[in-house]
Amino acid sequence: MNHQAMIALKNIQFHYDPGKTILNDLSLSVQKGSITAILGPNGTGKTTLLHAILGLLAPQAGEIWIAGRNISAYKRSELSQVMSLVPQSEVVPFNFKVIEYVLLGRTPQLGFLDMPSEHDIELVRNTLEMLEVQLLEDRPVTELSGGEQQMVVLARALVQEPQVLLLDEPTSHLDLSNKGRLLKILQTLAQRGVTIVFSTHDPDAAAMIADHVILLKAGAVLDAGLITEVLTSEKLTQTYGTEVKVLPIEGRLVTLLINGRFGEKEKVS
């Protein structure tokens, strides 16, 4: 295991209840500036794995290294300056304005009792502009559409200026065009050196941008490596327990669920 990797997990063992193992002897490593997709069926421990990398869940056994340093050597505030999270569904309890909500992403850079400054507000405005949602600035977060809300949550995670961006099922509630937009942005971020790890149950989302894929089944890594090596018909069939075919179309891998009868509805996963 290479400790110089941006993220390195070593023989991770995790359970909520003893006897019900969620992550089983899981090891993996993620290089700086890469895009890694954690792919696997529902309920296989993808979110748990992301939360473990984030430091929110402490594994019962094993080690986690972030940027060459053991995660337990970080202070909470230091960790939040390195990693940020886009959760699967962010429930904002009150009608914060978009700009106020995104400003919360500056918290790690502020002292415990500090208020955001002009600089923070500028940074938030620039980020909203980069994500092309600057017009939403004064809208209440609770009144946004699913696609808009996901962009705003991403903006909140980005103003944290993270080296590692973790996203939990970032495309699952998005329509096709919003999905494309989001994945494109992730690609741009990776080119700027941000390490991106996202979970998804959708192989196509992984195929569109990931360089690396980690196939997860029942809390263990089934296979991990370059997307061309891992995203194959046999391996996906094994992962999802249903027959899947991977085809190259327009220079990209596309998955096809063989167990037909869905007709035109193309239901993949």
Place this chain on the structure above:
Amino acid sequence: MNSTRSLWARQYQRILVLSILLLIIIALSIFIGRYPKPFWMPIQLLLEDSMAQRLVWLLRMPRILTAALLGATLAVCGTVLQMIFRNPIVEPGFLGVSQGAAFGAAVAILWLGGGRLTIELSASLFALLGLAGSFILARTIKFGGWVLRLILSGIVVSALFSSGLGVLKYLADPLTQLQEITFWLLGGLWSVTWQDLMYVAPVVVVGLLIVYLMRWRLNVLALGQDTAFSLGAETTRERLIVLIAAVSATAVLTAVSGIVGWVGLIVPQIARQVFGPNGQFSVPGSMLIGAIFGVVSDNLARTLLAGEIPLGILTSFMGAMLFVVIINRSRIKLR
């Protein structure tokens, strides 16, 4: 004008306006009362009449200031609880505090001689005990998130204290003690002295200060557990600090005032309508609106009738009326 100012220009203005309004109301309240005749004391009299001077200094001043502190504390405590529990209809009585205070007061009236200071000490002790009990019980519950467990145990602790209170009422002498307990439960500030104020002020001021300093942090604590964590918050510890600060202030004031309901539920709603949910402004905003609400309600309580109207009755009445207006005007999100 820099951009933090321009982004929140309206909020800063409103804080300023409300601060001035509060000072004016406090100044006017000195002259409101039933001496020498109902409703208004001529300013001239304060300069000439030594009776008027003593009345203002010894009775009205401490009472007005306590009413302002009480309103501000109940309101800001409501704001804190609503944000941390992510629920707009939680109020300060939720964690066993009000029922604890009521039980403590009844114990003092029944068995400890019923002296004023004794009642206050006993009430604040049991109020804090209610808070501690809710926290301890919450830790023993094995299921659910932190918020759900706290709310459940708060309900349990409140129920235990209120059944205890029922027993005490049953045991009380109906001609003397029961009356006193009932009157205390109605809530009021009729006999507040400088000494009472000095006794509660340290806890209240420190509590309010902690909440005020953490007003931005509260926004982070109102987010989901995973997001708050990813933003570097020590969620459990920080929530505990701000909760204990807010609820302790409420507990010691409740010991002086008795049960004054609805302020902590209604004022945070109004403050969010005026300032938005951002704690930077909704915290000082609810303090100011709460203080104004407290002083105005207490002015009404002590002047409307020749006898005193218990403050708790007035705040409940006005609070419930305002609540009807608010729920008809806006969408309160319930989950």
